[in-house]
Amino acid sequence: MTTDVSTIYLLDVATGGSIEAELRDAIEQAQLDDWQVKWQPALLAVLQDLARNGVPMSQWPQSWHWNWAQKTAQVQGLLAFRGFSVVACGETQGLAQVDLRKAGREPSQVGKPLVYLDYLEVAPWNRPELGPAPRMRGVGSALITAAVALSVDEGFKGRLGLHSLPQADAFYRKIGMTDLGQDSAYQNLSYFEMTVEQARAFLEEE
Amino acid sequence: MKLERSKDWWMAQARREGGAVIGAGLLAFDPVPEEHGSGAQSAAAEETRIAFGKFVNLMRRRRGFSIEQLAQAADLDASELLVIEDHNHYVPEPRTIFKLAETFEVSQRRLMQLAGLTAANDAGFRQEAVRFAARSESVQKLTLEESSALEAFVAVLSDREPKRVK
Numbered sequence: 001m002t003t004d005v006s007t008i009y010l011l012d013v014a015t016g017g018s019i020e021a022e023l024r025d026a027i028e029q030a031q032l033d034d035w036q037v038k039w040q041p042a043l044l045a046v047l048q049d050l051a052r053n054g055v056p057m058s059q060w061p062q063s064w065h066w067n068w069a070q071k072t073a074q075v076q077g078l079l080a081f082r083g084f085s086v087v088a089c090g091e092t093q094g095l096a097q098v099d100l101r102k103a104g105r106e107p108s109q110v111g112k113p114l115v116y117l118d119y120l121e122v123a124p125w126n127r128p129e130l131g132p133a134p135r136m137r138g139v140g141s142a143l144i145t146a147a148v149a150l151s152v153d154e155g156f157k158g159r160l161g162l163h164s165l166p167q168a169d170a171f172y173r174k175i176g177m178t179d180l181g182q183d184s185a186y187q188n189l190s191y192f193e194m195t196v197e198q199a200r201a202f203l204e205e206e
Numbered sequence: 207m208k209l210e211r212s213k214d215w216w217m218a219q220a221r222r223e224g225g226a227v228i229g230a231g232l233l234a235f236d237p238v239p240e241e242h243g244s245g246a247q248s249a250a251a252e253e254t255r256i257a258f259g260k261f262v263n264l265m266r267r268r269r270g271f272s273i274e275q276l277a278q279a280a281d282l283d284a285s286e287l288l289v290i291e292d293h294n295h296y297v298p299e300p301r302t303i304f305k306l307a308e309t310f311e312v313s314q315r316r317l318m319q320l321a322g323l324t325a326a327n328d329a330g331f332r333q334e335a336v337r338f339a340a341r342s343e344s345v346q347k348l349t350l351e352e353s354s355a356l357e358a359f360v361a362v363l364s365d366r367e368p369k370r371v372k
Contacts, residue, residue: 006209011220018217025207044274047285051292074233097231119231128225138220140228145219149209162230171226186232 003028010088011137021088023142025150027078027095031085034092034123035075042124046131078119084146086139094139096120098147104159106178106193114159114193115151120144129167140168144175148199158199163189175202255294257335258320261363263291264356265310267348280309297322312363320363334362 003026010019078097086094102116120143126136144160151158163186164172173179177192194202229235266276266287273291277284282305289296303321307314318324320335341355348356 004208006207008209008211009213009216009220011217011223018213023209041274044284044288047288048273051288071233097233117230119233120229121234122228127227129227134225136220137223138216140226141219141223142216144228145211146207146209150207153207163232165227165229165235167227168229171223171228174222174226187235189232189235 008086008138008142010086010093010139010142013134013137019088019136021086021093021136021142023146024085024087025082025146027081027083027085027097029079031087031092031095032075032079035095038091039123043130046124081118082150084143086142088136092123093126093136094120094122094143096143096147098150100154100156102161104161104193105180105191106195108195109159109193112159113154113156114161115147115154115156117144117147117160117162120162140171141175145203148194148202151199152203157196158194158203159196160194160199161191162193163191165189252294252322253339254320254332254335255297255322257339257359258317258322259291259294260339261320261356261359262287262306264348264352265360266291268353268356276309280305282306310360312360316363331362334359338362 003024006023006025008021008023010021011017012019078095081097082100083095083097085092085096096117097119099116099118100113102114104110104112104114120140122139122143124130126134126139128134148158148160151160160177162172163183166189169179169190169192172192175194176198177194178198180191180193182188183191266273269276271279273287274284276282277287282302286298286302290298290302298321300318300323303317303323304314307317310317315324316331319331338355338359341351
């Protein structure tokens with residue numbers, strides 16, 4: 001299977017200009033390599049700064065306690081599933097993995113097939129919660145766009161489900177998704193769904 | 207799958223993001239562990255845990271390791287080591303202690319006590335730990351004093367007689 005590459009544009013936060021980027025409909029070895037040799041050290045550097053500046057642990061990013069060994073193994077496993085990646089400036093800027101076997105929970109679409117966004121992560125240097133100067137904006141949105149578009153492609157009409165990181169709840173509400181509350185089976189992450197109508201609005205919005 | 211959207215469309219999306227954090231799924235999220243213990247019982251443990259953090263820090267620096275290098279050598283999570291060195295309220299997992307004791311070649315039993323996972327049955331040990339913590343300062347290079355404090359404490363941790371310190 002060959003990887004389809006779409007040209008997309010990201011916002012360069014420093015200059016306000018645009019950055020041409022690739023949205024690839026796969027996660028490949030190059031992405032996993034970037035994750036390991038670029039993302040992981042970048043995140044560690046942020047954690048070291050926090051520790052050095054005496055920031056209390058309760059204020060650390062929610063992802064601080066990643067078990068790297070376990071996470072690395074899981075990330076390696078992403079190769080086996082349908083995924084998306086955003087590549088710009090020669091580096092992986094974001095990753096997402098989807099599962100097409102899940103069904104809807106929102107009352108209007110209970111039991112209907114949807115694209116479940118299993119995993120979405122943006123490179124540490126683009127994450128506003130990790131420092132004052134994120135480099136690029138639009139990576140997360142592009143990955144969600146890809147997932148919704150895949151849902152349309154698969155005949156799921158744009159239906160999308162995901163478990164949000166707590167800091168990201170506000171964003172999913174902002175793009176019109178329905179908050180179905182905390183899911184005790186997923187460490188109390190909030191579960192969000194996009195309905196057919198919400199997906200249509202999301203994809204057409206100017 | 208190809209996406210055909212205008213440049214303006216993508217830029218509008220990026221701008222709408224604002225300063226939002228975007229992430230999803232358990233793989234992108236691990237919760238902060240529950241706070242362990244409380245009250246007077248943990249106050250004593252906290253004292254020795256300060257020594258534990260300093261001990262790990264000094265042993266690592268004596269070997270010239272960065273946190274990442276120690277994590278690799280001991281097969282541990284680097285972010286956990288970071289927390290161990292700097293946050294004395296953190297209670298490490300037994301496996302972590304086991305790996306550190308193995309890497310630093312000290313008594314696993316003593317290290318468990320130092321980390322507050324088990325209680326030491328001699329008050330002398332706790333005193334040694336507190337004395338060690340008080341003598342070591344967190345600076346870039348190991349000073350001579352730190353080295354001797356560390357050495358004496360390694361002897362305690364190894365269940366041997368402490369060496370005389372110059």
